[in-house]
Amino acid sequence: MTTTLGRSFRPEWFPVVRSEEVGPRHIHRSQLLNQELAIWRDDDGRVNAWENRCPHRGTRLSVGVNTGKAIKCQYHGWRFASQGGQCSLIPAHPDMKPSARYCVNTFECIEKYGYVWVRLEKGGDKEPLLTLSDDSSLTTLRSIYTMASATRIRDWLMSDCESACKAESLSLEISLSQIHQRHSFCVEALAFNNQDNESITIVIYLHPLTDEETVIHSLVNVDIPHEIRLEELRRYNRLFRTIRNVIETDHVR
Ligand code: FES
Structure with a gap:
């Protein structure tokens, strides 16, 4: 559900979790402006903020497995690669290249001031507006x-x-x-x-x-x-x- 409040603030950055709470091989479930999120870090330390919904049958990705390179969905085991969210493996068809339409809905995120910041839509400022020294x-x-x-x-x-x-x-x-x-x-x-x-x-x-x-x-x-x-x-x-x-x-x- 997207309310008027949700719509008007979607291009703004919000801190959604402290960086230290997004540990290796963990998936943090959160929400922002009524949008459910799965926040996770790959083994290279990069953070992802994804819609918490598998593009196959809608299972929550936060109950899946963080393999360090991808999220493995708990239901049929499809894997979605870090950063882009593209499906990289369908276990029932291991030799098939998954279609580009099997891609998780991803959001921009950055780490700053000890938090993971997410914005749901582009269009606002490039970075969180705080100007803190160090x-x-x-x-x-x-x-x-x-x-x-x-x-x-x-x-x-x-x-x-x-x-x-x-x-x-x-x-x-x-x-x-x-x-x-x-x-x-x-x-x-x-x-x-x-x-x-x-x-x-x-x-x-x-x-x-x-x-x-x-x-x-x-x-x-x-x-x-x-x-x-x-x-x-x-x-x-x-x-x-x-x-x-x-x-x-x-x-x-
Ligand atoms: S619902 Fe996620 S792989 Fe089928």
Whole structure:
């Protein structure tokens, strides 16, 4: 189903998963603007973002096997080659060259800032619009699934988040301020950490799965040292879980 929202944002880049979650010989199932995706990495390290649907009989490719060079469909074992998605082997007819029409529907994807970015249609900017200094000084935070539309989350971040962060009842260890919109579904803010009294820049990217479900991805512009990384990630995770709970509770009120 393609909604008006889905249609208008199909030429935009969205982060769909952290790069580290797309491991070798794995197939990550995701969704973007109601489009199901199978995201996988070949043995040369190249990432693919494909429609999660076998062109033969429609089986989900995410339940297939990543052979390192191709995806092998779970149903009849057809293989689809990395990058182009062209069928390279039909086991029932091993000597036959598969027709060009047996090709998976593929989408553009690139890796940047620790994420795999996908756009469903060409036509917008060539690359994600963030202008951050250096990938090595970034830390990607845990992503949070939220039962709310990306528009609703963005509007809440822009209008209510700062005052919510000041509410003593939430007793947050990290609070957000100076929140401003970078582009359609991306906001930037200062994250103040009560533990060390320091502020750092945080970029929050909203990834619309469907019209009513969104993943909140975020990153900070520092390379959090290994010794304190786990505890810091937990703090940010608590912040975003609280934000998620407030938005979802507001939504049903
Ligand atoms: S449905 Fe995928 S190979 Fe037949």
